[in-house]
Amino acid sequence: MSMSLDGFIAGPNEGPGNGLGDGGHRLHEWFLTGADADHKAVSGRLGGINGQVVDEFMATGAVVAGRGTFEPAGGWGGDHHDGVPIFVLSRREPDSEIGKWPLVRYVSDVRTAMSEAKRAAGEKNVLVHGAGTAQLALDAGVLDELEIHLIPVLLGQGRRLFENLPADQIELERTRILEGEAGVTHLHYRVRR
Amino acid sequence: MSMSLDGFIAGPNEGPGNGLGDGGHRLHEWFLTGADADHKAVSGRLGGINGQVVDEFMATGAVVAGRGTFEPAGGWGGDHHDGVPIFVLSRREPDSEIGKWPLVRYVSDVRTAMSEAKRAAGEKNVLVHGAGTAQLALDAGVLDELEIHLIPVLLGQGRRLFENLPADQIELERTRILEGEAGVTHLHYRVRR
Numbered sequence: 001m002s003m004s005l006d007g008f009i010a011g012p013n014e015g016p017g018n019g020l021g022d023g024g025h026r027l028h029e030w031f032l033t034g035a036d037a038d039h040k041a042v043s044g045r046l047g048g049i050n051g052q053v054v055d056e057f058m059a060t061g062a063v064v065a066g067r068g069t070f071e072p073a074g075g076w077g078g079d080h081h082d083g084v085p086i087f088v089l090s091r092r093e094p095d096s097e098i099g100k101w102p103l104v105r106y107v108s109d110v111r112t113a114m115s116e117a118k119r120a121a122g123e124k125n126v127l128v129h130g131a132g133t134a135q136l137a138l139d140a141g142v143l144d145e146l147e148i149h150l151i152p153v154l155l156g157q158g159r160r161l162f163e164n165l166p167a168d169q170i171e172l173e174r175t176r177i178l179e180g181e182a183g184v185t186h187l188h189y190r191v192r193r
Numbered sequence: 194m195s196m197s198l199d200g201f202i203a204g205p206n207e208g209p210g211n212g213l214g215d216g217g218h219r220l221h222e223w224f225l226t227g228a229d230a231d232h233k234a235v236s237g238r239l240g241g242i243n244g245q246v247v248d249e250f251m252a253t254g255a256v257v258a259g260r261g262t263f264e265p266a267g268g269w270g271g272d273h274h275d276g277v278p279i280f281v282l283s284r285r286e287p288d289s290e291i292g293k294w295p296l297v298r299y300v301s302d303v304r305t306a307m308s309e310a311k312r313a314a315g316e317k318n319v320l321v322h323g324a325g326t327a328q329l330a331l332d333a334g335v336l337d338e339l340e341i342h343l344i345p346v347l348l349g350q351g352r353r354l355f356e357n358l359p360a361d362q363i364e365l366e367r368t369r370i371l372e373g374e375a376g377v378t379h380l381h382y383r384v385r386r
Contacts, residue, residue, distance in 0.1 A: 005341070005365060005382065006355030007200040023362050138347075146198070152367045152382060154331070157360035162199030167350035169216050172198060174345045174376040183367040187378070189198065189345060 001134065001161055002027040002149040002184075008158035009131050019072050021158050027151050030184045040081060049180040053149065058082070061121025064089065064113050064137070067106075069130035071098060079103060080127075085120045087113040089133050114142040131161050138191070139165060145190050146172065152183035194324065194354055195220040195342040195377075201351035202324050212265050214351050220344050223377045233274060242373040246342065251275070254314025257282065257306050257330070260299075262323035264291060272296060273320075278313045280306040282326050307335040324354045331384070332358060338383050339365065345376035 003009050004027060011021030020028070031042050031054050043058040045051070063080045067090035070076075078101040080086055088099065088106045099106055107113040114137055117126045128134050128143065137143035148161070176188035196202050197220060204214030213221070224235050224247050236251040238244070256273045260283035263269075271294040273279055279297045286292070287299050300306040307330055310319045321327050321336065330336035341354070369381035 012360050022360065026362065152365040154355065154363040156358035162347065165347065165349035167205050167215065169219060170347040172345040174378065177370060177372055177378055179370055185367065185370055
């Protein structure tokens with residue numbers, strides 16, 4: 001997740017047509033610049049440290065995403081990257097064609113989504129997409145690692161990555177710090193259990 | 194400021210006798226261990242990268258603190274370090290002896306506090322102490338740099354460093370990242386204006 005130093009992953013006033021909230025695009029500038037439409041356009045050719053990090057998340061073996069991330073993104077055209085399976089966390093069945101695409105499966109609870117995604121990914125990592133899903137996975141004890149792209153900006157207001165978690169202290173192991181281009185710092189932690 | 198990865202500088206249920214909130218002491222373990230009572234006890238002898246960072250903030254030429262930080266800390270015995278002046282941000286006059294100590298001055302607005310502290314500090318930096326004061330200084334445009342000691346823990350609940358700021362995007366320049374001991378990462382940014 002790309003997060004501002006003050007903890008936001010989207011600006012205020014999120015909504016249809018303003019998916020990242022006011023000013024939220026600032027958080028994704030480090031890998032989406034100019035004409036690049038999405039993550040697929042930049043994978044493999046960004047270069048540098050930021051490119052290495054993008055290539056890593058594009059080398060994952062499965063994706064778990066909340067419905068609120070998946071559907072506004074148009075389901076990534078049915079393929080997030082390389083034809084890996086996409087598990088969509090949703091309490092309701094899909095109500096449009098998008099949910100019936102071959103790589104997509106709707107799953108109603110985060111434990112099932114994560115365990116099936118891990119099985120599908122085999123030796124590879126699972127990409128967890130969206131703050132709500134990350135929070136649920138963390139709270140359920142099924143999130144193993146955190147990779148945060150810390151953006152050198154304060155948004156002041158918006159949607160936070162870490163919110164609505166119980167007051168349970170969760171210890172982390174710092175596993176890697178990379179100083180990326182454009183002032184972005186990639187923080188990698190393992191969740192201790 | 195020492196901040197958990199999820200943005201907290203104190204745990205929940207802060208109050209008299211529980212100044213750092215539940216579990217909040219975890220955030221200060223990196224420099225206060227065992228018998229060390231406060232920052233003065235460790236200065237100059239912690240060593241390593243964490244010691245370097247402590248020594249830096251103990252080499253500042255003035256302190257600006259909120260009354261809510263200063264008074265519960267017992268006014269640091271009248272001397273935060275090295276006899277530098279302490280400017281206490283408060284809308285009210287001091288109502289106890291603590292506010293009348295020689296190094297201490299109560300000031301009612303953050304701009305005055307910061308400009309007088311900068312003048313008193315001369316060539317040295319000013320240490321801004323407390324989240325509320327940092328927020329006010331940031332919002333007033335008189336905070337020049339941010340040094341965050343990022344602690345490898347999630348608290349889930351508590352008091353945030355960044356809260357109640359307006360939705361004004363503030364760009365930062367990343368000036369230094371230090372990987373300290375015990376998984377603490379020291380992030381240094383300059384505020385761009």
